[in-house]
Amino acid sequence: MTVTVGVDVGPTSTDAVLLDDTRPVAAVKVPSRPGDAIGSLAAAVEELPADVRARAVTLAVGLRVAARAVTERSGLAQVGVLRIGGAAADTVRPLFGWPDELRAAVCAGVANVAGGSGLAPLDGAPLDEAAVAAFGAELAGRAEAFAVSSVFSPADGAQERAAARILRERAGQDVPVLLSGEIGALGLIQRENATVLDAALCVLVARVADELTAALPGLGLAPGAGVLVTRHDGTLMSLDYLRRQPGLSLGSGPACTLRGAGLLAGVGDAVVVDVGERRARVGVLSGGYPREAAPGEHIGGVPVILRFPDLLTVDAAAHRDIAEAADRMQPAAGRLPVVLVGGGAHRVPDAALPGCDVVRPEHGDVAGAFGAAASPVGGSCERIVRRPDALDAVRDEVRELARASAVRAGADPRRVRTVLDPEEYVPYLPGAVLLRARASGPPAPL
Amino acid sequence: MHLDAQALTDFARGCAVLGSGGGGPVADTLPVAAQAIEECGPVPVVAPEELPTDALVLPVSLVGSPAVAAERIGGRGEAGRLAARVEQLHGRPVAAVMCGEIGGQNGCFTVSWAARLGVPLLDADSIGRAFPRLDQNVLELAGLSPFPAVLSDEYGRTVVLDDVDGAFLEELARPVVAVFGGRAVSADYPLSAGQAARHAVRGSVTTALALGRGEDLDPVLTGKVASVQRPGDGAASVLLEGTGGDAGRLVVLRARSEFVAAMEDGRALALVPDVIALIDARTGWAVPVEEVRYGLRVRLVTFPSAAVWYTEAGLRLAGPEAFGLAGLKREVAP
Numbered sequence: 001m002t003v004t005v006g007v008d009v010g011p012t013s014t015d016a017v018l019l020d021d022t023r024p025v026a027a028v029k030v031p032s033r034p035g036d037a038i039g040s041l042a043a044a045v046e047e048l049p050a051d052v053r054a055r056a057v058t059l060a061v062g063l064r065v066a067a068r069a070v071t072e073r074s075g076l077a078q079v080g081v082l083r084i085g086g087a088a089a090d091t092v093r094p095l096f097g098w099p100d101e102l103r104a105a106v107c108a109g110v111a112n113v114a115g116g117s118g119l120a121p122l123d124g125a126p127l128d129e130a131a132v133a134a135f136g137a138e139l140a141g142r143a144e145a146f147a148v149s150s151v152f153s154p155a156d157g158a159q160e161r162a163a164a165r166i167l168r169e170r171a172g173q174d175v176p177v178l179l180s181g182e183i184g185a186l187g188l189i190q191r192e193n194a195t196v197l198d199a200a201l202c203v204l205v206a207r208v209a210d211e212l213t214a215a216l217p218g219l220g221l222a223p224g225a226g227v228l229v230t231r232h233d234g235t236l237m238s239l240d241y242l243r244r245q246p247g248l249s250l251g252s253g254p255a256c257t258l259r260g261a262g263l264l265a266g267v268g269d270a271v272v273v274d275v276g277e278r279r280a281r282v283g284v285l286s287g288g289y290p291r292e293a294a295p296g297e298h299i300g301g302v303p304v305i306l307r308f309p310d311l312l313t314v315d316a317a318a319h320r321d322i323a324e325a326a327d328r329m330q331p332a333a334g335r336l337p338v339v340l341v342g343g344g345a346h347r348v349p350d351a352a353l354p355g356c357d358v359v360r361p362e363h364g365d366v367a368g369a370f371g372a373a374a375s376p377v378g379g380s381c382e383r384i385v386r387r388p389d390a391l392d393a394v395r396d397e398v399r400e401l402a403r404a405s406a407v408r409a410g411a412d413p414r415r416v417r418t419v420l421d422p423e424e425y426v427p428y429l430p431g432a433v434l435l436r437a438r439a440s441g442p443p444a445p446l
Numbered sequence: 447m448h449l450d451a452q453a454l455t456d457f458a459r460g461c462a463v464l465g466s467g468g469g470g471p472v473a474d475t476l477p478v479a480a481q482a483i484e485e486c487g488p489v490p491v492v493a494p495e496e497l498p499t500d501a502l503v504l505p506v507s508l509v510g511s512p513a514v515a516a517e518r519i520g521g522r523g524e525a526g527r528l529a530a531r532v533e534q535l536h537g538r539p540v541a542a543v544m545c546g547e548i549g550g551q552n553g554c555f556t557v558s559w560a561a562r563l564g565v566p567l568l569d570a571d572s573i574g575r576a577f578p579r580l581d582q583n584v585l586e587l588a589g590l591s592p593f594p595a596v597l598s599d600e601y602g603r604t605v606v607l608d609d610v611d612g613a614f615l616e617e618l619a620r621p622v623v624a625v626f627g628g629r630a631v632s633a634d635y636p637l638s639a640g641q642a643a644r645h646a647v648r649g650s651v652t653t654a655l656a657l658g659r660g661e662d663l664d665p666v667l668t669g670k671v672a673s674v675q676r677p678g679d680g681a682a683s684v685l686l687e688g689t690g691g692d693a694g695r696l697v698v699l700r701a702r703s704e705f706v707a708a709m710e711d712g713r714a715l716a717l718v719p720d721v722i723a724l725i726d727a728r729t730g731w732a733v734p735v736e737e738v739r740y741g742l743r744v745r746l747v748t749f750p751s752a753a754v755w756y757t758e759a760g761l762r763l764a765g766p767e768a769f770g771l772a773g774l775k776r777e778v779a780p
Binding site: 088090091123189295328384424425 | 474478480509511512519523524620676727735
């Protein structure tokens with residue numbers, strides 16, 4: 001029997017649940033303490049029954065600190081933004097199109113140096129190491145973190161790693177350097193934007209991770225219990241992974257609520273309505289996981305490559321808007337059940353959703369915490385393959401990289417399962433396909 | 447008329463519609479054009495008649511894979527280098543730039559070149575929509591030569607193709623683009639303003655702007671994507687289920703890089719060379735074939751493309767049979 005504690009630190013209340021395997025043993029709700037995520041978490045966890053809590057080996061947390069920092073432009077680090085592409089990749093400059101005050105809040109300086117890779121070695125150019133060194137020296141003491149984005153780094157990350165080494169030599173070994181290649185998806189501008197946000201968040205997230213690590217022994221869990229945090233696809237990751245890619249936690253609140261709603265209702269495919277104090281969020285579960293929004297996501301006005309849950313947000317008091325959103329989110333074939341969760345769900349009567357199979361699961365008011373506690377650790381990888389004869393080998397490699405990413409995120413290496421997404425053809429590049437694999441597994445044991 | 451930062455978004459939205467689901471995502475080249483206009487000023491848009499008849503027009507298009515171009519976003523110096531090579535080959539200056547392909551991401555890409563070269567953009571283009579092959583354009587139908595065709599990458603590596611016909615251009619350009627790593631800029635079918643006035647698709651830029659403002663878009667169907675099948679190699683089949691007033695209707699879209707057929711009850715509602723676009727009901731933007739997914743709320747919009755595509759030669763080059771739609775024959779327009 002594995003006991004898990006799940007916590008969802010929301011803007012108004014902090015929810016905690018205790019799971020014995022998949023069975024909810026206890027659920028509590030306490031008011032959140034503004035600006036003190038870890039204090040809110042501790043207050044909620046202490047309300048859980050001490051005897052069962054003492055057997056908990058995993059604490060799974062939705063912190064939501066990253067999302068708040070971006071929208072409120074607070075606690076963001078000053079970032080040195082380095083692009084590797086130079087004059088061959090300057091038709092859109094770094095941070096182009098960012099809202100002025102967000103750019104001012106995160107930008108310590110920008111450089112675009114020669115270099116970059118491609119689908120084949122000949123497509124790229126050598127890295128201008130001297131220019132990287134000059135940038136590092138210029139920003140030493142001013143940049144709290146660096147974001148490095150090189151052309152085609154998801155296919156070949158060597159230049160990003162070399163640049164990181166040079167930046168640390170010049171600007172200090174302790175300065176965090178975040179690499180866009182770790183995000184893995186193609187699309188230079190959106191990947192660079194996501195990496196800059198990661199870098200801007202990493203100081204704040206590191207502080208919260210330190211606070212959480214320090215608070216852990218006092219929470220009354222099993223000795224040596226591990227901590228995992230939620231991410232945007234409804235899976236979990238370790239604190240070390242969060243430090244490297246804080247942006248993965250953006251959108252994790254709604255993702256976990258969707259997952260929790262489905263698990264509590266016992267359905268894998270459903271429309272989920274999460275009714276809060278002021279807003280209601282409507283999303284869709286497909287196979288137990290949130291349906292992703294179409295490409296072209298924005299955070300704080302900035303286009304990013306991250307994938308978020310597909311959501312419609314409406315006024316919680318406007319029942320007609322809720323009904324219309326729920327209807328719009330219904331996929332075409334068949335009518336999925338509508339799962340109503342959240343603190344305000346009781347204020348939306350069944351009659352407000354005419355013709356819908358409305359499900360109100362027990363503990364629906366703490367669906368986010370439940371989703372955190374009941375989710376696996378996740379990872380993914382994607383790669384463009386040009387040579388059909390190499391497909392089998394690359395398929396194995398992509399699966400293995402997805403598996404490795406899940407293990408790095410804290411999954412039990414022996415129990416990770418990988419799934420290859422349907423291969424996507426790459427338009428106007430004959431013979432090429434996009435391979436994407438996802439991996440998930442339970443947390444590594446103590 | 448000038449294309450400025452405000453008009454650019456409408457233009458891009460219209461180009462997405464004209465892409466008929468193909469031509470690459472406009473979101474990738476919209477910021478390229480926005481930055482070029484910010485740095486070099488708004489782009490004058492002129493009719494071909496406004497230029498001297500022998501003025502040299504440079505038709506440009508980004509060729510290869512949009513996925514590669516999303517990564518290799520190109521350099522600001524690319525336009526000047528390629529134009530200089532073209533001017534050297536012709537012995538006269540480039541007077542205007544024309545979209546090689548108005549549909550999809552090439553519209554905004556070409557705007558950025560006009561801005562950077564400091565020349566007007568012709569209110570015309572070579573296709574009137576998006577097509578996958580380099581020789582699937584109306585200049586080929588008019589019997590213009592594609593050479594000298596100049597292809598270059600963002601490092602200035604350049605290939606000049608001489609004495610090729612359209613089919614040979616396509617055969618030669620593809621491996622060149624592959625060696626360039628899946629992305630190149632092509633300036634092919636060079637022409638004079640007088641030839642553009644006679645043979646190019648007229649008014650393409652103003653058409654895109656009007657479409658982008660939402661004019662002339664009565665949907666054939668309002669509904670949801672009920673299923674998407676991708677048997678491979680770019681082919682896709684999309685089942686649309688009508689909603690609201692269209693409840694009970696089922697429409698199947700077939701795609702090969704672009705949407706090429708919209709079928710209802712075994713009857714073709716629209717067939718290539720018609721433009722067939724799926725508009726995302728939430729965003730108002732046309733959805734590329736590769737981004738269509740289950741559950742999406744859409745409006746289906748179709749309309750005819752340039753009249754020359756409905757001639758016998760036009761249909762032979764880019765009609766249903768050219769896209770492997772055996773048995774779906776289009777009548778030659780009277």
